[in-house]
Amino acid sequence: MIVTRHISLDNDCIDKMEPYVEKHKGNFSAAIREIIDRAGSCSSRMNSSAIDSSLFKWVLTEVDGILVPDSVLDELIDPALIGSMRRLEEYLRRRFSELEWDIEFALKSDNDTLPSDVLVEIKGNAQKIKFVACILSQYLVKNSPEHASLEIRSVNNFSDCMKVELSRSTRNEAHRSLITFFGGMDDVIKAIKSRPDFWRAVINGHLLSNYSMVTVHRNYFEDLLANKIPLGEITIETLAKKPIQDIPLKEMLSLIKEVYETSRVADRVEIDRESMILFHNYRNKDVVEKLKKSLVTLLEANGHLYDAKSTANMIVLTHRPDVGIKINEIVSNLKISNSRVDQDLIMFMAFLKGLKNIPDIPLSLTLLGRRIGKSLMQEYERENNIKNWELQDFQKALEIIDSRLHRESEWRLDGRNLIYTVRKCNIVAEGSTFDTYVCHTIRETFKGAMGYAFGNKAELEVKKLLSHGDNFCEVVIRVP
Known part of the structure; x- marks a missing residue:
């Protein structure tokens, strides 16, 4: 049965009803019905939600760092209220008064409908104000329009007061700020429950x-x-x-x-x-x-x-930034076609021996070799506009590197395998410690180049090494 009654409302009541009227496209009766339904639902929840104070404190402690589910948040605070900061503040004041939480609440913004800056101030019991700050921050981040998303910039927590500052940002940054300040355990709990x-x-x-x-x-x-x-x-x-x-x-x-x-x-x-x-x-x-x-x-x-x-x-x-700077200097010099690699290595060895507390010189040479290989491959890649490395590209690049390292080498392509043989290395004379280090560095140059071109996809199999008494070096490169 439909009963028709004449009622009178002041402007304040009409303003509070405006979001519901807009939601129902001007249908005043439908707006009134929703308001009555929500009021009844709220009353029912209030009448059935009284719990022991110690249990309530425990609940507030356990939900710290966990965000309220969106469906619960929508039931708690109507998403339509985001259209007016003033009406949202009035609703929350009334809501917390009904719950008898003894909380003082203030919501300040530079614009009532589409704010760029919002300041929330909450005073009261420490556990309650943190929970309220979390809920309200989540509400503002979730319901603010995408083109005017609100990000949490700072949270200042005092003994009986909490202040939350929000300002415009992107949707992703806004959500990230919510996790940072209030949802640190949210993903953890979701993962465990899943x-x-x-x-x-x-x-x-x-x-x-x-x-x-x-x-x-x-x-x-x-x-x-x-x-x-x-x-x-x-x-x-x-x-x-x-x-x-x-x-x-x-x-x-x-x-x-x-x-x-x-x-x-x-x-x-x-x-x-x-x-x-x-x-x-x-x-x-x-x-x-x-x-x-x-x-x-x-x-x-x-x-x-x-x-x-x-x-x-x-x-x-x-x-050791000093060693790193010296390596970068040598790598830069090696990009010059007339650079003498052996002279650079001699100077680098002298530099390392002049340093104290360098327990592993070969390790420094390993890093030098890798960086040389990577740097020269980057230069070749840029000059030849290479997007994806193939074995043929790698072969051509290594031929240039070999010319700078004073090596005589040859290549054979066997299907997806590339066989690489070094016949002569002019800067290595078997026997001295320095030459052993140089040989080690040049091998790492090759590995650095291969790692840059193929990452972890390529496999390297060593067949022969000069340092093992053979009269040439030979390796096989396999790319899937």
Whole structure:
């Protein structure tokens, strides 16, 4: 039965009804019905939601760091209220008054309908105001229009007061800020709930082993099984959301600490400015050596050269920018066609011997060789506009590199295999320590070039080496 009544409303009531009238395209009766339905639903919830105060405090503690589901948020605060900051503030004042939470609330903005800056001030019980700040921040981020998304810029928390500042940004940045300030545990809880059996087993394993389990990326584990030096750059790049060479050194060290400690590869990692100490309890010296080289290579991929010393239970890494600068200088010189590689290497060796605390000169030469190979391949790639490397391109590039390294070589293409033979190397005379180091450096130049062109896809098989008593070097390159 429909009953018709005449009612009178003041302007304040009409303003509060405006979002509902707009939602129903001017149908005043439909707007009134929705308001009555929501009021009844709200009343029903209030009458049935009274819980013991100690239980309520526990609930507030447990939801810290977890965002309210969107469906619950929509029931709690009408999304239509986002159209007016004034009406939203009035509604929230009334709502918290009905709940008897003893909260003082203020919402300030530079514009009522499409604000660029919003300031939320909440006073009251510490647990309650944090929960309210989370709900309201989530509401503003979720419901603000995409072209005027509100990002949380700062959260200032005092004993009985919390202030949240928001300003316009992109949708992605706005959502990221919500996770940063209020939803730190949200993804964790969702992941555990999505695969409870898996996470229960993982957690039980760590607990039963007193956190002696190691959890690493599949590629890291694959490199271990293949007897390669594992890097772990995939995990670090995923966390940083950018390529490893674009990560600032300070952030890189923090990410290494996070990844190595949480994966339990290391017991503890300490950072002192640009130096790092990794504590471990590995007993096998070969394992410690592989871990040390892994860290040095990882940091070198980030663009920084480090010394590494190992003791019984720690690895100490010291930044050596002076060596890195010298390597960059040599690589730049090698791009000049008339550059004498042997003279550059002699100068570099003299430079290394003049430094203190360089425990592993061959390691520095390894990094020099890799950077030479990579740099020359980048130059060839740029000059010849190469998008995807093929074996033929690699052969032509290496012929140019060989001319700069004063080597006589030949190539044979056998299907997807490239057979590379060095017949003569003018700057290596068998016998001296220096020549051994030079030979090592040139081999690493080849590996650096191959790694740049093909990444992990190519395989290298060494057939013969001059240093093993043969009268020529020969390797086979296989590309799938």
